[in-house]
Amino acid sequence: MIPISAVFALGLCLFCIGLLGVLIRKNLIIMLMSLELLLNGVNVILAGLGYHLRSPRGSIFAVFVIIVAVSEAAVGFALVLSYFRQKKTYDPDEINDLKG
Amino acid sequence: MPAVIAFAVFIFFAVLAVVSAVLVILQKNVMHSVLYLAFTVLAVAGVFFCLEAEYLGAIQLLVYGGGIVVLYIFVIIIANLKETVAEKRGLIPRLFIIAVPALLLLEAAAVLLGNKGAFPAGRGGRPGFVPLAEMLLSTYLVPFEVASILLLAVLIGAIIVARRKLLHDPD
Numbered sequence: 248m249i250p251i252s253a254v255f256a257l258g259l260c261l262f263c264i265g266l267l268g269v270l271i272r273k274n275l276i277i278m279l280m281s282l283e284l285l286l287n288g289v290n291v292i293l294a295g296l297g298y299h300l301r302s303p304r305g306s307i308f309a310v311f312v313i314i315v316a317v318s319e320a321a322v323g324f325a326l327v328l329s330y331f332r333q334k335k336t337y338d339p340d341e342i343n344d345l346k347g
Numbered sequence: 348m349p350a351v352i353a354f355a356v357f358i359f360f361a362v363l364a365v366v367s368a369v370l371v372i373l374q375k376n377v378m379h380s381v382l383y384l385a386f387t388v389l390a391v392a393g394v395f396f397c398l399e400a401e402y403l404g405a406i407q408l409l410v411y412g413g414g415i416v417v418l419y420i421f422v423i424i425i426a427n428l429k430e431t432v433a434e435k436r437g438l439i440p441r442l443f444i445i446a447v448p449a450l451l452l453l454e455a456a457a458v459l460l461g462n463k464g465a466f467p468a469g470r471g472g473r474p475g476f477v478p479l480a481e482m483l484l485s486t487y488l489v490p491f492e493v494a495s496i497l498l499l500a501v502l503i504g505a506i507i508v509a510r511r512k513l514l515h516d517p518d
Binding site for chain 2: 248249250251252253254255256257259260261262263264265266267268270271272274276277279280281283284287290291294295297298299300301302303304305306307309310311313314315316317318320321322324325326327328329331332
């Protein structure tokens, strides 16, 4: 039996590493990758709770999280490609077209 | 499988996942980052198998390992990310950036340690595929269908956003 606290620790570590990556990096692709890490951490906690509570709901919620993560990755890449085609830059600090 | 061995395998995959996740955000080369991301994804799939979520592990391997990582590699090849942005920041922003995840981690750990008895383990055997499938297609049928509509919208939206606009092409 795997203790639930170990699962929480792993999920929190993955989440915080992903959050750190989103905040600290200035490369749009690596920022998107860190978002995947963040969602993976959430999935680990959901799966661990399903295992701990003996319920299939953990897996079901994690499947929905995966679906949303895939959608986010696809739309994010489309936006990055389209933006790069227009502006020829990947610097997130330069992306301020909507700034009033 | 004895409980000790299961826990040892879990710890192995967990350490693998955390180490490669740290390496993802530390790489200078984006391609190396993607390879470490693939490593992290596989390790997390191993964690799912340890947690008896076989369906989730299989989905993780198929969707992440087979789909998203390849999508990342294609985007990096297409976009040709040779030039990198200088990652220079002042001391104060850097401190804030590191403090936010660290404080979040500490706060969550404090809350969880403070409520140690708040998660009583469920009873019964392991939930296999059959209860999962029945619950997914009965109780959670509406979110399931909404997810399919979301995927269709994403398919169309991504094509529309990412396509090249050829103004002089009659097609």
